[in-house]
Amino acid sequence: MLEFVFTRRFAMAHRLIHGSSEICATPHGHNEEVRVYLKPVEIKPLDGKQNVVVPFQQAKTTWHRFIDGSVDHAFQLAENDPLVEWFKQHEPQRLSRLLITPGDPTTELLACLLMSKLNCFLTVEQSGLHCEQIEIMETPTNTVRFTGNPLEFIPNTRPPEQCWWRRADMSMSELEG
Numbered sequence: 001m002l003e004f005v006f007t008r009r010f011a012m013a014h015r016l017i018h019g020s021s022e023i024c025a026t027p028h029g030h031n032e033e034v035r036v037y038l039k040p041v042e043i044k045p046l047d048g049k050q051n052v053v054v055p056f057q058q059a060k061t062t063w064h065r066f067i068d069g070s071v072d073h074a075f076q077l078a079e080n081d082p083l084v085e086w087f088k089q090h091e092p093q094r095l096s097r098l099l100i101t102p103g104d105p106t107t108e109l110l111a112c113l114l115m116s117k118l119n120c121f122l123t124v125e126q127s128g129l130h131c132e133q134i135e136i137m138e139t140p141t142n143t144v145r146f147t148g149n150p151l152e153f154i155p156n157t158r159p160p161e162q163c164w165w166r167r168a169d170m171s172m173s174e175l176e177g
């Protein structure tokens with residue numbers, strides 16, 4: 001099987017407030033790498049002329065726009081983190097820089113959320129591609145790899161229309177508009 005593998009770097013901050021790791025309960029940051037594996041939805045031979053499944057630029061432009069324009073330097077917070085309220089009250093102009101997650105923003109959850117978002121882009125753009133695997137390198141010594149249907153793994157706590165990871169847009173929360 002043929003696959004496209006695209007890698008992007010981003011900086012982020014987060015904290016885990018629900019008790020899995022006390023050291024991670026204070027806000028801290030990582031320089032992370034996200035690697036996605038895209039496969040054609042349909043198997044057909046190359047055409048003998050251009051010989052592309054899809055041009056790379058077409059396959060990755062929206063995804064990279066999302067990673068570079070939204071995820072890069074975002075602050076990832078659980079939806080019930082008191083810091084969300086703090087930003088609402090003190091820095092509402094920065095709400096669009098918050099990436100809000102159902103429960104703690106761990107790397108395994110982020111992998112599933114980003115994969116779901118990417119598949120929304122690929123579907124809406126009728127790219128003929130589907131992401132079946134994603135890896136997030138949180139630190140040089142910790143990587144999470146996810147393969148499968150991310151919606152089976154993401155906590156089921158909100159109606160679909162309130163899930164930014166199910167929309168083909170640049171949003172990372174429901175905090176605005």
Ligand SMILES: Nc1nc2c(c(=O)[nH]1)N=C([C@H](O)[C@H](O)COP(=O)(O)OP(=O)(O)OP(=O)(O)O)CN2
Nearest residue numbers: 020021023024028105106107108138139140141142
């Ligand atoms: N299952 C998970 N466990 C932890 C996560 C996570 O996302 N999923 N995240 C963290 C923290 O974000 C922490 O900053 C990174 O963990 P840590 O292992 O301390 O990172 P190091 O690179 O410093 O690890 P070394 O073993 O020292 O190389 C914690 N747990």
